[in-house]
Amino acid sequence: MSKVKLATVWLDGCSGCHMSFLDMDERLLDIADRIELVYSPLVDHKEFPEGVDVTIVEGAVSSEEDLEKIRKVRSRTRILVSLGDCAVTSNVPGMRNMFGSEAIMDRAYLENAQENRKHPDKIIPPLLTQTRPIHEFVPVDVFVPGCPPSADHIFSVVADLLDGKTPDQTRFLRFG
Amino acid sequence: MNVRIVTLSIDGRDVGAREGQTILEVAGENGIEIPTMCNLTGLKPIGACRLCVVEVAGSRKLLSACTTGVTEGMQVTTDSERLRNYRRTILEFLFTEGNHTCAVCVSNGKCELQELARKLGMNHVDVPYRYPRRDVDATHPRFVLDHNRCILCTRCVRVCDEIEGAHTWDVMGRGIDSKVITDLHQPWGSSTSCTSCGKCVHVCPTGALFEKGHSVAEMAKRRQFLPYLSTMRGAKE
């Protein structure tokens, strides 16, 4: 049997969902035998490849860079999984939405800065007006909410996907 | 006392009921669960949240089970594709019209809204989030009102009026701008009618009302007082 091409992507999240992914512990070994990890913050690949079977995305869409990334990911992925509350609801990154991106940049780079008080004009990607969930930009196939989703939750979904089954999206369901 | 008995069918099952009971009560007595949110046993039902809508044969309109009385020969359906769709949409509206960040909420893991989402299998929300700007009133010495998490169920309004008799709470504004207020829309801490009994806090289904000193996931609500007090109240009136 050919291996499933799996990718994981990190947008605006705290990496907690990736940590929860690693919390699958010894079950990772079973998974590892059945997949080829083609892209992930856990490994060193520069460019998101073509023809990925399953991509698991942590984090909300907050910046122009996130948006560009998720569009590329979607166009090169068969099954897209929204992992965690940030990806599914925008969660904590979305708490800036009621204030607007200007106010957030001012707070970070002017009010709270010790020196060199100015908005960054390079390296930091410009923020979108609002942080929003992934499925508001591109179609998502599987939703795994939770902050973070438990390792059991992630495992049940990944195991189903590797078996070619439609994952049970209610068994471990919870927000927060 | 002369109690009239009516028979009706719920989800194809023949059940008996006392005249004057609601569909919700009779369903509950027969182990048929209908989702609710604004309803709370001990407070007057108002049919505001519409989550308990059911189909009744002969009526094209959906009826709220908490406010519709049973009648002889009534045929009620509590679960169907159509009802599931309506309930899901209502639930999505409740999540999108305010700001619900469960991960940092005092009621995380102890919230009726969060629990209902789990029960109804809502794994994401298709309605676009509004992210409205809403206030927090922390002027009361012991309690906090966070409008971000208020779903306008009016349980606080009803318990304060019907049980405590203070009528501190009310609803102001219209449609999407509605909000609960204390006294004549003044800070809760300056309310002269509030007795600080805390009943509103404990009937609130979400993290909108909570006691100070509680952090994320710490605010458990205690409702043991309600059935007792509402019986005593009822006996007096």
Ligand code: SF4
């Ligand atoms: S009130 Fe309930 S649904 Fe809203 S943020 Fe808090 S836990 Fe989540």
Ligand code: SF4
């Ligand atoms: S604390 Fe008691 S009196 Fe004050 S608003 Fe709440 S229910 Fe009413």
Ligand code: SF4
């Ligand atoms: S504050 Fe709580 S009890 Fe009052 S209307 Fe809002 S959600 Fe309901």
